[in-house]
Amino acid sequence: MTKSRKQLHLGAILSGVGTGQNDWLHPGLPGDASVNINWYIEAARKAEAAKFDHVFIVDSPYITPDTAPHFLNRLEPLTLLSALAVTTSKIGLAGTLTTSYWEPFNVARQFASLDLISNGRAGWNVVTTGLEGASRNYGREAHFPHQDRYRRAAEFLSVVKGLWDSYEDDAFPRDKSRKIFLDKAKLHALNHHGEFFNVAGPLNIQRSRQGQPVIFQAGESAEGRAFGAAIAEGIYSNAENFEQAKEYYDDVKSQAAALGRNPDHIVILPGLIPIIADTDEVAEARQAAQIGNLDLDKALVQLGRPFNYHDFTQYPLDAPFPSVEHLTLNSYKGHAERIIRIARRENLTLRETAWRFAAGRRPFVGSPQTVADEIEHWFEGGACDGFNFRVVNPEDFERFTGEVVPILRERGLFRSEYEHDTLRGHLGLPYPENRHAEARFAAE
Numbered sequence: 039m040t041k042s043r044k045q046l047h048l049g050a051i052l053s054g055v056g057t058g059q060n061d062w063l064h065p066g067l068p069g070d071a072s073v074n075i076n077w078y079i080e081a082a083r084k085a086e087a088a089k090f091d092h093v094f095i096v097d098s099p100y101i102t103p104d105t106a107p108h109f110l111n112r113l114e115p116l117t118l119l120s121a122l123a124v125t126t127s128k129i130g131l132a133g134t135l136t137t138s139y140w141e142p143f144n145v146a147r148q149f150a151s152l153d154l155i156s157n158g159r160a161g162w163n164v165v166t167t168g169l170e171g172a173s174r175n176y177g178r179e180a181h182f183p184h185q186d187r188y189r190r191a192a193e194f195l196s197v198v199k200g201l202w203d204s205y206e207d208d209a210f211p212r213d214k215s216r217k218i219f220l221d222k223a224k225l226h227a228l229n230h231h232g233e234f235f236n237v238a239g240p241l242n243i244q245r246s247r248q249g250q251p252v253i254f255q256a257g258e259s260a261e262g263r264a265f266g267a268a269i270a271e272g273i274y275s276n277a278e279n280f281e282q283a284k285e286y287y288d289d290v291k292s293q294a295a296a297l298g299r300n301p302d303h304i305v306i307l308p309g310l311i312p313i314i315a316d317t318d319e320v321a322e323a324r325q326a327a328q329i330g331n332l333d334l335d336k337a338l339v340q341l342g343r344p345f346n347y348h349d350f351t352q353y354p355l356d357a358p359f360p361s362v363e364h365l366t367l368n369s370y371k372g373h374a375e376r377i378i379r380i381a382r383r384e385n386l387t388l389r390e391t392a393w394r395f396a397a398g399r400r401p402f403v404g405s406p407q408t409v410a411d412e413i414e415h416w417f418e419g420g421a422c423d424g425f426n427f428r429v430v431n432p433e434d435f436e437r438f439t440g441e442v443v444p445i446l447r448e449r450g451l452f453r454s455e456y457e458h459d460t461l462r463g464h465l466g467l468p469y470p471e472n473r474h475a476e477a478r479f480a481a482e
């Protein structure tokens with residue numbers, strides 16, 4: 039057991055019945071997993087027992103009848119994470135809330151509450167929502183334009199972080215003998231006046247022992263990468279292979295360094311959806327069978343989601359992938375651009391593109407040994423700081439925690455015990471001093 043090696047980080051995406059076409063059909067998965075709190079508690083406890091850094095809850099406020107099973111019917115992230123906060127004790131709790139359809143004061147309160155309830159284990163995945171249809175759920179005719187969304191998100195986040203510092207950490211003497219509950223000098227209004235928000239503050243909740251919740255982000259476009267490099271402490275990414283992951287990793291870390299940030303203070307976690315079996319051959323056969331069970335109509339709908347549910351059934355299937363560049367601008371921009379880029383580069387027809395992205399490219403397929411080797415290759419190769427494991431297939435989760443993680447431990451790549459009690463501690467992130475206290479100390 040070689041302890042001194044840099045350790046990788048593991049997140050668990052709890053996605054209930056799953057977002058793949060057939061994930062929900064697995065006999066070991068309860069049909070109501072996405073709204074069944076006991077399924078989440080059990081999955082979170084299994085990830086905690088395996089010493090994962092955190093669980094992660096995705097979210098987006100818009101569906102159509104063709105939306106993927108998990109997205110169709112699921113629990114709201116903060117409500118769900120509060121339940122997990124009292125049924126777990128060490129594992130971090132990260133959830134998604136969009137800056138496009140919430141108010142900074144509310145979001146600040148919700149995550150500060152989760153951070154106190156969990157005793158310093160909260161994380162916020164800051165997204166801007168890529169689905170235009172969401173605007174109609176919030177009384178808007180149109181979604182915010184892509185470039186505005188990120189500018190708005192930057193201001194939104196700075197307001198939330200400003201509000202989180204309303205109370206200095208020792209603002210509450212709670213001294214009953216001298217009847218002093220609050221030291222008013224350590225309570226600070228924000229008085230923010232900006233392009234999108236005017237927020238007076240102060241916030242009516244103190245900080246937790248990790249100072250502030252951890253900020254996560256997931257953006258693929260040039261704007262998304264720049265935003266992540268500027269504000270993120272954790273980044274969720276998608277990568278089909280080592281080269282893609284490394285390119286993204288190097289780009290975001292170098293942008294962060296250019297902004298004067300310490301690149302080690304951004305933990306980049308590509309998604310991990312392994313297929314694990316006794317041998318590589320059996321795992322590859324399982325993958326082939328899964329691809330064989332895919333339905334083309336559903337694959338075409340899935341292909342449409344990053345283009346804001348564009349209807350691809352209107353185009354000839356065996357003609358080259360259609361010209362839909364104009365549709366990328368206001369949806370999941372980076373994701374849509376990646377689909378077009380790959381379809382063009384590989385000269386794919388529409389049918390081939392639909393199959394390509396429904397099946398996906400899954401680099402972690404094989405025996406526990408093979409999956410551990412590939413994980414080590416990406417990590418030691420500087421393509422990631424760890425992975426975000428998508429909890430879908432119960433057996434793969436069981437074999438990953440029961441067989442792959444022990445191999446990673448044996449190689450000194452992953453913790454055997456938690457050494458910290460906060461999410462920041464798990465991720466090796468610095469403690470954010472309260473800005474007002476810092477200013478006070480600097481002035482003294």
Ligand SMILES: Cc1cc2nc3c(=O)[nH]c(=O)nc-3n(C[C@H](O)[C@H](O)[C@H](O)COP(=O)(O)O)c2cc1C
Pocket residue numbers: 095096097098134136163164165166167168256257258259260261262263274275276309369370371372373
């Ligand atoms: C692993 C991962 C998780 C994501 N989770 C969410 C989510 O929960 N909610 C959401 O609206 N978008 C989510 N996204 C989408 C991103 O927030 C973003 O909209 C998308 O990457 C497109 O970004 P871009 O417009 O900068 O290209 C996720 C993306 C990735 C890669």
